[in-house]
Amino acid sequence: MRENPYREDREGLKELLKQYQNLRNGRSHSFLEEEAFERIIDYFDDKDNVPEALEAAETGLEQFPYSSQLMIKKADLLLATRKYSEALEILERAELFDSSDINLYILKTDAYLALDQQSRAVELLEAALQLFEGEERLDLLFELADVYDDYEEFDKVFDCLKLILEEEPNNEEALYKICFWTDFTGRNEESIRLHQRIIEDYPFSELAWFNLAAAFQGLKLYEKAIDAYQYAVAIDEKFDYAYRNMGDAYLRLRKYKEAIEVLEKVLELTRPEDVIYEAIGHCYHRMGNYAQARFHYKKAVHLNPDDSKLHYKIAVTYMLEEQWQSAVKQLENAMRIHRSVPEYNLAMGECRMQLEQYKEAIHYFSAVVRNKPRNVAGWEALIKCLIKAEFFDEAIEQTQAALKSTEGKPIFYFYQSAIHFLEGKSREALLRLELAMEKAPRLLKKFLDLNPAILQNNQVVDIIARYKKGKKI
CATH class of the missing domain: 1.25.40.10 (Tetratricopeptide repeat domain)
Structure with missing residues (x-):
């Protein structure tokens, strides 16, 4: 048994390289076998010295002009230098001497793909599948799957992986890959x-x-x-x-x-990820445990501080606890990253309104309706804020704009009625309420939420009763 096979192998390679240099320089040298040239080519290739590896392949072919192995190695090197047509020519010649080498088909496939000839690559591999079995057939199926992927024949990628698993059910690579392609x-x-x-x-x-x-x-x-x-x-x-x-x-x-x-x-098992902390935060959020939700959202933010959505989610937990000022700070963080997201502006407007900072709230709600003029929620928030601030003329103007932008959504007739009542314009208010009830009586609750005391008005009660009897609220 050899004491140091690695050292002997290294010494042997060193001797081969010396003899190879003697051959190239015209000095006396020992005879180099075909296998010796293969080792020399691999040595230069491993060192990323492709020109020397190519030269060794050419020298080897001068000595062994019918060696399919040396031809295949040369073709592989030509592919690395993007000489695809030359590589194909050599591979065609190698096939004449030995058509049973799987590397022939794999390298030819690479050349066809590089030349944008996917159909020829598919044809070649499908024919080659009939020539091989066992591990080599599986290698070709993996290669064919890659070609179909490149060719965007995604169902055929799945078919190749399925064939592999039917032949070798525990093939780890195929099991990993087919999961993705099943979903895709x-x-x-x-x-x-x-x-x-x-x-x-x-x-x-x-x-x-x-x-x-x-x-x-x-x-x-x-x-x-x-x-x-x-x-x-x-x-x-x-x-x-x-x-x-x-x-x-x-x-x-x-x-x-x-x-x-x-x-x-x-x-516990992997490095912390923001998406996992975010998902845990979401669970606590849905369970109503806002402090724990915040704790996990903040851990997610620590890992991904540029995700504005995470700052927004933290703000929402504060809003649900009516901690408006804390919510504002988080929304400012979100809006430093993405200023014009409607949800962020809507939330900021709500916080400012709750803090009775009406002008700032109007600014944010106005940004929402500018960006999403057909969005009913934005208009509702803006009009409610104007009502709270007692800017009734402006509120009426905005209901008109909302009706125009949302193609006459009936909710805004209810808002007009509520504003007129607050202004003391009972006649206009009752007319608008009647129109609103005619169009959408189911929205009455939103009207009553604006001014619950309105139910003390007998005329309002009469209109509501009429639609309850005859129409159906």
């Missing part, structure tokens, strides 16, 4: 059948369980997805992507407590 092509039912067959033979394949779960999730069968993810994590308790996806499935089912548990497991 929407072929979830096929994926479910395929992975159920795989699990029958390989019940401890966590990737097969994961892919089965992901396919169920793609069909919105969240309970079944969760069951399958739980098998995956039972097999591999550190399978962070299974916990991550399970968290999403629990979220979809509004099982926020369970979602938090599995998402916290993701944080």
